Amino acid sequence: MDSAGQHEIQIRYTQIDRxxxxxxFTDYDFQVDDKNYFYPASTVKLPIAALALEKINEIGSLTKDTRFYIEGDSLETTFATEISKVFAVSDNAANNRLMEFLGQDDINDRLTKKGINHARLSHRLGVHDADEITTKPLVIYLNDTTVTVFEGTINTPADSLKIQGTKKGIGFYEDDSLIKKPFDFGLKNYYSIDAQHGVLERLLFPEQFSKDQQFNITEVQRKFLMTAMSTLPRNAGYNEDIYYDGYGKFFIYGDTKSRIPEHIKIYNKIGFAYGTLTDCAYITDSKNNVDFLLTATILVNRNGIFNDDIYEFEEIGIPFLSALGRGLYDYELKRKKQKGKK
Incomplete structure (x- = not known):
């Protein structure tokens, strides 16, 4: 904690009493600042998945199990399959297919209307044309013999963010050349701690929000999302040696390859890229009657150079988030016992 500023740590921990x-809800914040930028990486996949289900509901002929493919893409799939991949192993291609379905403008408009501020999604993940503003058409199977084409949309080009911390470090690599100036995140995705926590709360506790602030999804769809968020890779058919339980669960278990006990469920979405690790989670323990919300981010880029693939993910980032999760989980256990004695 003596270098919390250097690592740009932000934490929101929410106690839940009934x-x-x-x-x-009782929120406790450490250095949370919506005007201080961090790169959200794959955490943006959670609202994209939820909003894809919302849009499906608005188009009467579609369900989450409708088959489709993106024009120019070789993979035929379903919305449910892509959403599951987004959570099981944080699949970038799956996320990008959902983003083609939605488009940047629609995503941002829907979030704003729900009162989710301090967020701006502007690009896809892990592809060269990530910030292309024109989405590709979707070819959708209405049944085994009938297809329809959902035309692409032209979205608004992103403006550079006017907040602190969008220029980071002392240099970055571009086309194998070192550019000796700060890396500019101004046109990148922006998804603050407050926005991440707000999305998670609306999905897990919709009754806490007015109808216009909730996601317009059915209870069956909401439970499908919750299942996808909490499913461990081994239960989704992935090789446990590579995709161990803590692979997508930084809090408590990120620094171990041990299995997560059956009575503990973690509904979350992680992100890690550009030296930044983030986890946004609802953690429950059915055996000990414990549950709490936790969102946190940390930057680990000791040399200040971006795009060099030299980040302290394993040495500092994941151990920190794991220890943070364990510390608060242990605190919740003690808090529950103290409440039980009253």
Missing amino acids: INGKAI
């Missing part, structure tokens, strides 16, 4: 069956 009075007459109603959940009461």
Whole structure:
């Protein structure tokens, strides 16, 4: 904690108490600042998945199991399959297919209308044309013999963000050349701690929000999302030696290859790229009657150079987030016991 500023740490921890069956949230923040930028990486996949389901509901002829493919893409798939891949192993291509379906403008408009501010999604993930503003057409199978084409949309080009911290480090690599100036994140995705926490709360505790602030999805779809968020890779058919339980669960288990006990469920979305690790999670322990919300981010780029693939993910980032999760989980266990004695 003596270098919390250097690592640009932001943490929001939410205690959950219940009075007459109603959940009461109490937030505790450490260095949370919506005007201080961090790169959100794959955490943006959670709202994209939820909004894809929302849009499906608005188009009466579609369901999450509708088959489709992106024009120019060789993979025929379903919305449910892509959403599952987004959470099981944080699949970038799956996320990008959902983003083609939605488009940047639609994503941002929908978030704003729900009162989710301090967020701006502007690009896809892991591809060269990530910030292309024109989405590709979707070829959708209405049944085994009938297809329809959803035309692409032209979206608004992103403006550079007017907040602190968008220029980071002392240099970056571009086309194998070192550019000796700060790396500019101004046109990148922006998804603050407050926005991440807000999306998670709306999905896990929709009753806490007015109808216009909730995601317009059915209870069946909401439970499908929750299952996708909590499913471990081994239960989704992935090789456990590569995709161990903590692969997508930084809090508590990120620094171990041990299996997560059956009574502990973590509903979350992680992100790591450009030296930044973030996790946004709802952690529950059914055996000990414990649950809490936790969102945190940390930057680990000791040399200040971006795009050199030299980041302290394993040495500092993941151990920190794991220890943070364990510390708060242990605190919650003690808090629950103290409440039980009253």
